[in-house]
Amino acid sequence: DARVTQTPRHKVTEMGQEVTMRCQPILGHNTVFWYRQTMMQGLELLAYFRNRAPLDDSGMPKDRFSAEMPDATLATLKIQPSEPRDSAVYFCASGQTGQGSYEQYFGPGTRLTVT
Amino acid sequence: DQQVKQNSPSLSVQEGRISILNCDYTNSMFDYFLWYKKYPAEGPTFLISISSIKDKNEDGRFTVFLNKSAKHLSLHIVPSQPGDSAVYFCAANNFNKFYFGSGTKLNVKP
Numbered sequence: 001d002a003r004v005t006q007t008p009r010h011k012v013t014e015m016g017q018e019v020t021m022r023c024q025p026i027l028g029h030n031t032v033f034w035y036r037q038t039m040m041q042g043l044e045l046l047a048y049f050r051n052r053a054p055l056d057d058s059g060m061p062k063d064r065f066s067a068e069m070p071d072a073t074l075a076t077l078k079i080q081p082s083e084p085r086d087s088a089v090y091f092c093a094s095g096q097t098g099q100g101s102y103e104q105y106f107g108p109g110t111r112l113t114v115t
Numbered sequence: 116d117q118q119v120k121q122n123s124p125s126l127s128v129q130e131g132r133i134s135i136l137n138c139d140y141t142n143s144m145f146d147y148f149l150w151y152k153k154y155p156a157e158g159p160t161f162l163i164s165i166s167s168i169k170d171k172n173e174d175g176r177f178t179v180f181l182n183k184s185a186k187h188l189s190l191h192i193v194p195s196q197p198g199d200s201a202v203y204f205c206a207a208n209n210f211n212k213f214y215f216g217s218g219t220k221l222n223v224k225p
Contacts, residue, residue: 031211042204043204043206043218045214045215055211093158102147102164103149103164106151107158108158109156
C-alpha cells in the first residue's frame with residue numbers, strides 16, 4: 001500500500017529556530033507538492049517539483065522558506081528563521097502528473113507550532 | 116486573491132438525504148477540477164474529478180457537476196452517510212498548478 005510519508009508529524013519550536021520538514025513521495029511519482037493549511041486560507045500551494053526540478057515556488061516567502069529534492073525519495077521544506085505566523089499544518093503530496101492524470105496523494109501532514 | 120472559493124464553511128445533512136457542496140472559481144483557464152475529502156489528523160484523499168470538457172461525472176454515490184458559464188462546481192452525495200462527515204476541498208488545475216478552496220465541513224447526522 002504505497003503512501004506519502006512525512007516527518008515529523010508534530011513540531012513545536014521557538015521563534016527564530018530552524019525547522020526542517022521531510023517527505024517521502026510515492027515511488028514512481030514524478031511530481032511533488034508542498035502545501036500549507038491554515039484556518040483562513042485553506043490549502044495554499046507553496047512549491048512543487050517535477051522530476052526533482054523546482055517548477056514553481058511563488059507561494060513561498062522566499063526570505064525564510066526553501067524547498068529542495070535532494071533525491072527522488074526525499075523532499076524537504078525548510079523554514080529559517082521560523083515565526084509564529086508560520087504555525088500551520090504542512091502537507092506534502094505526490095502524483096504522476098503531465099500525462100492526463102491530476103490526482104495527488106497527500107501525506108498525513110506536519111503540524112508546526114512556533115511559539 | 117483566491118481563485119477557488121468555497122463559501123459555505125459548514126453543512127449539516129440528515130443521513131440518507133442529499134449533500135450538495137458548492138465551489139466557485141474565477142479563472143476560465145482551469146482545465147480540470149477535483150474534490151478531496153479530509154478527515155481530522157489525516158491528509159486529503161482524492162474523491163472525484165471532472166475535466167473542463169464535461170459537465171458531469173458520476174462515481175457511485177458521488178456526482179460532480181460543472182457549469183463553466185457560471186464558473187461553478189458542485190459535489191452531490193446521495194445518499195449521505197455518517198462516514199461522509201469530513202472536510203471537503205475543491206481544487207482546480209491550470210498547467211499542473213493546483214488551487215484549493217478553503218473547505219466545507221460536512222456533518223451527516225444519523
